[in-house]
Amino acid sequence: MPNRYAYLGPAGTFTEAALHELHPGMPEGTSVACTGVDAVFAAVRNGDVDAGVVPLENSVEGGVTTTITELVNGAPLLISAEAAIPVRFTLAAREGSAIADVKRIATHPHALAQVRGWISAHLPEAETFAVSSTAAAAQAVAEPAAPYDAAVCAAIAAERYGLRPLADDIGDCSEAATRFVQVSRPGALPAPTGADRTSLVAFIADDHPGALVELLNQFALRGVNLTRLESRPTGDGLGRYCFCIDADGHVADAAVGEALMGLRRVCRDIRFLGSYPRADEGSGPAQIVPAKGTSNADFHDAERWLERIRTGCAD
Numbered sequence: 001m002p003n004r005y006a007y008l009g010p011a012g013t014f015t016e017a018a019l020h021e022l023h024p025g026m027p028e029g030t031s032v033a034c035t036g037v038d039a040v041f042a043a044v045r046n047g048d049v050d051a052g053v054v055p056l057e058n059s060v061e062g063g064v065t066t067t068i069t070e071l072v073n074g075a076p077l078l079i080s081a082e083a084a085i086p087v088r089f090t091l092a093a094r095e096g097s098a099i100a101d102v103k104r105i106a107t108h109p110h111a112l113a114q115v116r117g118w119i120s121a122h123l124p125e126a127e128t129f130a131v132s133s134t135a136a137a138a139q140a141v142a143e144p145a146a147p148y149d150a151a152v153c154a155a156i157a158a159e160r161y162g163l164r165p166l167a168d169d170i171g172d173c174s175e176a177a178t179r180f181v182q183v184s185r186p187g188a189l190p191a192p193t194g195a196d197r198t199s200l201v202a203f204i205a206d207d208h209p210g211a212l213v214e215l216l217n218q219f220a221l222r223g224v225n226l227t228r229l230e231s232r233p234t235g236d237g238l239g240r241y242c243f244c245i246d247a248d249g250h251v252a253d254a255a256v257g258e259a260l261m262g263l264r265r266v267c268r269d270i271r272f273l274g275s276y277p278r279a280d281e282g283s284g285p286a287q288i289v290p291a292k293g294t295s296n297a298d299f300h301d302a303e304r305w306l307e308r309i310r311t312g313c314a315d
């Protein structure tokens with residue numbers, strides 16, 4: 001039986017595009033469109049689907065709060081894959097509308113944040129409304145008694161819901177990309193590929209000067225490169241934060257494994273969020289030359305040396 005996947009719907013979202021990038025040629029009927037990120041997490045947790053795809057962070061707007069909150073505070077799930085896709089926004093309206101008719105615009109909050117410059121330059125009087133996704137906005141605009149005049153969405157969503165593009169590529173930053181993750185119930189980890197990422201949440205043991213440096217040192221000392229560090233409130237009171245961390249490498253790699261053991265010793269709690277193949281395989285951080293003495297072979301050699309000393313077999 002093919003796997004079933006939930007995603008932030010309806011059809012035509014950027015998240016659906018990410019799902020297809022992760023599973024090219026997936027059979028009809030194997031995806032389930034959800035109305036919110038929280039509904040995707042619920043579908044995965046209660047076993048309705050095998051995995052779910054949600055947006056995690058955007059290169060312009062930063063983290064997607066609902067996704068991060070679910071990963072940090074909800075019943076534990078693991079990230080099993082990621083996809084990074086460019087996001088290009090279209091302003092779309094019903095047939096017969098012109099830009100000058102647009103008074104009410106609907107879209108996802110992350111899309112809105114990325115087209116603010118264009119809207120204030122071209123439609124400074126327009127009101128904006130946050131809805132659950134860009135495709136939900138397009139679907140709503142297509143309704144005969146639509147409460148909105150236009151949607152900011154993907155070109156493919158405009159086409160799917162029979163809307164006319166009024167302006168294409170209206171994002172304020174042409175290089176904008178969003179990172180999506182696939183979440184699964186805890187189980188076996190994807191095998192290391194040599195170009196992996198590890199995600200976790202670190203909870204500091206007690207507030208003291210240098211607590212964050214201690215945490216970061218666990219990675220630095222082992223030559224592990226970090227690709228994301230985001231503080232999130234723990235919910236236990238003002239000034240209490242946990243740290244969401246993405247690092248290059250797989251937990252099966254000696255350096256990452258040892259960094260995690262170090263964190264375990266200095267932190268109150270660690271939530272491991274998974275090791276999975278990097279979407280930017282072969283570019284960016286992957287090009288970083290490993291620090292001296294931090295390869296798997298270096299760690300294993302040092303371990304064997306210590307063992308010889310401990311057992312009295314040192315030469």
Ligand SMILES: O=C(O)C(=O)Cc1ccccc1
Binds near residue numbers: 012015
């Ligand atoms: O609403 C969508 O289409 C999504 O998939 C969420 C989103 C919104 C804006 C940028 C990237 C992802």
